[in-house]
Amino acid sequence: MRSARLLPLLTFAALLLGWEALVQIQNIPPYVLPAPTRILVTLREDCALLSAALLVTLKITVLALALATSIGVALAILFAQWSWLERTFFPIAVILQVTPIIAIAPLLLIYLDADTAVLACAFLVAFFPILSNTALGLSSTDHNLRDLFDLYGASPWQQMYLLRLPSALPYFLGGLRIAGGLALIGAIAAEIAAGASGQGAGLAYRIVEAGYRLNIPRMFAALVLISVAGISIWLVLELVTNQLLKRWHDSARDLSR
Amino acid sequence: MSLLSLKQISKTFANGTRALGQLDLSVARGEFISLLGPSGCGKSTALRLIAGLDQTDSGSLTWNEARPDIGFVFQDPTLMPWTNVFDNVYLPLRLKGVTRTEATPKIMDVLTRVGLRDFAQSFPRELSGGMKMRASIARALVLRPALLLMDEPFAALDEITRLKLNRDLLELQAELGMTVIFVTHSVYESAYLSSRICVFSHRPGRIIESIDVGPSGPRDDAFRLTSAYLETCQRASTALQNAMERA
Numbered sequence: 001m002r003s004a005r006l007l008p009l010l011t012f013a014a015l016l017l018g019w020e021a022l023v024q025i026q027n028i029p030p031y032v033l034p035a036p037t038r039i040l041v042t043l044r045e046d047c048a049l050l051s052a053a054l055l056v057t058l059k060i061t062v063l064a065l066a067l068a069t070s071i072g073v074a075l076a077i078l079f080a081q082w083s084w085l086e087r088t089f090f091p092i093a094v095i096l097q098v099t100p101i102i103a104i105a106p107l108l109l110i111y112l113d114a115d116t117a118v119l120a121c122a123f124l125v126a127f128f129p130i131l132s133n134t135a136l137g138l139s140s141t142d143h144n145l146r147d148l149f150d151l152y153g154a155s156p157w158q159q160m161y162l163l164r165l166p167s168a169l170p171y172f173l174g175g176l177r178i179a180g181g182l183a184l185i186g187a188i189a190a191e192i193a194a195g196a197s198g199q200g201a202g203l204a205y206r207i208v209e210a211g212y213r214l215n216i217p218r219m220f221a222a223l224v225l226i227s228v229a230g231i232s233i234w235l236v237l238e239l240v241t242n243q244l245l246k247r248w249h250d251s252a253r254d255l256s257r
Numbered sequence: 258m259s260l261l262s263l264k265q266i267s268k269t270f271a272n273g274t275r276a277l278g279q280l281d282l283s284v285a286r287g288e289f290i291s292l293l294g295p296s297g298c299g300k301s302t303a304l305r306l307i308a309g310l311d312q313t314d315s316g317s318l319t320w321n322e323a324r325p326d327i328g329f330v331f332q333d334p335t336l337m338p339w340t341n342v343f344d345n346v347y348l349p350l351r352l353k354g355v356t357r358t359e360a361t362p363k364i365m366d367v368l369t370r371v372g373l374r375d376f377a378q379s380f381p382r383e384l385s386g387g388m389k390m391r392a393s394i395a396r397a398l399v400l401r402p403a404l405l406l407m408d409e410p411f412a413a414l415d416e417i418t419r420l421k422l423n424r425d426l427l428e429l430q431a432e433l434g435m436t437v438i439f440v441t442h443s444v445y446e447s448a449y450l451s452s453r454i455c456v457f458s459h460r461p462g463r464i465i466e467s468i469d470v471g472p473s474g475p476r477d478d479a480f481r482l483t484s485a486y487l488e489t490c491q492r493a494s495t496a497l498q499n500a501m502e503r504a
């Protein structure tokens with residue numbers, strides 16, 4: 001078990017070492033390729049600027065995720081109760097999903113102020129996996145259990161609350177984990193699109209700005225922070241999923257074991 | 258006293274499968290009826306019609322008085338995996354609007370009867386197959402139904418557990434004064450449990466033979482050694498064979 005965790009860490013360390021060595025031996029200037037140590041130094045020097053930017057991006061991502069979750073789940077519930085609603089509105093959701101966000105962003109930036117547009121983009125990409133997974137989950141209840149609820153005369157809302165929502169939980173959480181990553185991507189893509197208009201202050205905007213100034217180490221530093229943000233979101237959602245499902249669902253492993 | 262009578266019931270599914278044709282069955286209070294028949298002859302369908310989970314095409318299904326509370330035990334335990342045994346058993350009461358405080362003594366009572374008192378807080382996946390089935394039976398009993406419908410409830414269990422649950426079931430039936438309709442594939446199980454065995458024909462199902470076994474009530478293991486029991490097995494087995502050959 002231990003070596004299974006050690007191996008990826010060692011590989012990663014070896015890669016960084018190789019990178020460092022390459023830059024040092026070949027004397028590559030930092031504006032072409034900064035060494036990992038140089039990136040670390042930049043991270044410390046630009047700490048105030050970059051952490052403020054990270055906070056902006058994270059806030060937008062989390063807010064978008066929260067919006068996508070509440071609206072996605074609410075819509076899925078309405079779709080499950082009234083199928084004509086689903087037939088009417090699901091195609092629109094699909095159209096929004098298949099249109100690349102990077103193509104929608106500039107348009108949104110015209111109609112909305114930069115912050116709202118970035119939020120809207122992050123929301124749009126995070127929304128669909130939650131809606132479609134939850135809708136699938138709500139319609140995948142065990143038919144014997146449904147019969148049981150019918151036998152005892154359960155009302156549609158009792159069925160929803162006591163049967164369909166709990167059985168949709170694993171599906172919803174699957175959608176949420178996908179949406180977490182997508183929300184960050186959506187926010188970053190929109191920030192880059194907004195970057196040109198120079199209003200944003202998120203991480204992606206810092207990357208674009210540092211690019212104009214040929215401040216390559218800062219670009220890398222911002223990139224590192226974006227990765228760290230993505231990994232953190234993923235870890236948190238993974239943890240939540242495990243906590244909620246570990247006692248009953250096969251997909252969740254009890255981490256203590 | 259009659260509880261329920263089915264007259265000339267037939268059922269054809271949307272895909273054209275004729276599951277039941279001209280099913281006649283009259284059920285008296287306190288009876289333990291086994292439905293025995295070839296696979297696919299419509300036994301489960303008959304139970305579902307009685308429970309009101311499906312509609313009949315023609316014929317009449319009449320309750321002598323108002324339709325009583327019905328308990329249904331499916332072939333699979335059909336427990337909600339996301340919650341513990343207590344809440345699973347609470348479900349029928351909860352759907353009837355009974356509060357948790359009011360329900361608790363009733364729930365603990367049925368759990369004690371099926372021997373799961375100490376497992377109220379366990380989740381279904383922490384239970385063995387037999388224990389899950391007991392939980393499912395507890396849930397069916399918690400409303401103290403006048404009629405208990407069981408669809409091959411013990412089919413997936415080992416022989417010893419099955420014999421024990423059979424004995425327990427008869428005791429519960431006597432204690433609660435229930436009427437039971439029990440679907441099984443096992444001639445021996447039906448001969449041990451029933452007061453009456455109804456043998457179904459091949460699809461479309463109807464009853465081709467009805468075997469009276471004796472008054473319902475608890476039976477000890479010695480019952481399996483009586484000549485009456487062996488004779489019942491013999492008759493049921495012959496009837497079943499006839500049903501299959503006529504296919």
Ligand SMILES: Nc1ncnc2c1ncn2[C@@H]1O[C@H](COP(=O)(O)OP(=O)(O)OP(=O)(O)O)[C@@H](O)[C@H]1O
Nearest residue numbers: 270271272274276295296297298299300301302303
């Ligand atoms: N929902 C359905 N739609 C179409 N056909 C069905 C449906 N349910 C059952 N049938 C058919 O009706 C027939 C009777 O089914 P039923 O489940 O009642 O049989 P059974 O006697 O319980 O069989 P077994 O002993 O194998 O459980 C079968 O041929 C089955 O294929």
Ligand SMILES: [Mg+2]
Nearest residue numbers: 300301302408
């Ligand atoms: Mg069946």
